[in-house]
Amino acid sequence: MKTIDNDIKFGQLKKVYLLYGEERYLVKQYRDKLKKALADPDDTMNFSSFEGEDINVKEIIDLAETLPFFAERRVIFIENSKLFKKGGDELGEYLENLPETTYFVFVEEEIDKRSKLYKEATKQGNAVEFVTQTDETLMKWIGGRISKEGKNITQAAYRAFIAKTGTDMQNIEKELEKLICYCMDKEVIEPEDVEAITTEQISNKVFDMVDAIASHKQKQAMDLYYDLLALREAPMRILFLITRQFQTLLTVKVMTPQGFSNKDIAAKAGCPEWVVRKYQGQAKAFSLDQIKQAISDGVEYEEAVKTGHMNDQMAVELFIVQYSKGQE
Secondary structure (H helix, E strand, O other): OHHHHHHHHHOOOOOEEEEEOOOHHHHHHHHHHHHHHHOOOOOOOOEEEEEOOOOOHHHHHHHHOOOOOOOOOEEEEEEOOOOOOOOOHHHHHHHOOOOOOEEEEEEEOOOOOOOHHHHHHHHHOEEEEOOOOOHHHHHHHHHHHHHHOOOEEOHHHHHHHHHHHOOOHHHHHHHHHHHHHHOOOOOEEOHHHHHHHOOOOHHHHHHHHHHHHHOOOHHHHHHHHHHHHHOOOOHHHHHHHHHHHHHHHHHHHHHHHHOOOHHHHHHHHOOOHHHHHHHHHHHOOOOHHHHHHHHHHHHHHHHHHHOOOOOHHHHHHHHHHHHOOOOO
16 A cells, blocks of 8 residues: 555556455545546546456557547556456456556456466556455554544444444444544543444354354354344355355464464454454364365355255255254
8 A cells, every 4th residue: 555655645656556355445545546646537538447347358458559638648447357367368468568658557356366467467567455454553543533533432432343343444434424423522432332323234243143153052043144134134145254254263273273473363364353362262163174164065055056956045044053053
């Protein structure tokens, strides 16, 4: 991120930028920063934007070959194309001899670092991955936002807030606005304020569900699942979140006995440092093989639903029953 900030600050903009990663809030922030730095907002002649998987690469190359019209550069933004996963070789080859006046900005969710397009993008410019921010970074960011409003937040309130919102910065920003407005007449935000106004994320309920599964509390796990269904959450979305949590447990299970610090584990797992202790508690309830099998089963159940061999709601129920067997 600092490299992009410096490029903009000193006017040394690269010919190619690739922004990717799971922290979509920061991806969008830096996408907008680059757009503002590279193109005049009123210049529709020299700025082009493409989005989606049905992008015509030849059309983009033809456009990139066109000289800018009464401007310093031609700017092309490409978002969510999946070209860094497949079908991007032609564009990768083109980047090798990119015209001096053409600039590309790619915004993707997933990339394959082995692809020709990724290799050329990094060679010709700058690829930046935006990962889940550390607990320390989030605390400073939230504290700064609250301080600008002339308020403070207690440590207990901050923990309660993050526990409800999760670490997604876009969701945090939305919930933070609500919290600040709710505490308009207060100088210090306290836990009861958070409890009153902040919406709990679905991922938290999934965490509780996996906790119930780990404790062999089958009825509690099923009740939590039905609660999510009542909130109109799609079964496949729930299964995805459960499987993702088991992937986090795998990271924690492998790294903890190797002596890694909770900070290192948090960075690898993509979660706040203080949550690692909770994951370590959950991981103790499963063997390494059980966690790996749970991840594999999650993928298999998803495939069974997609191919019509299993009902989506039934798939999640079977998963929960399978891994919560034991004492009630």
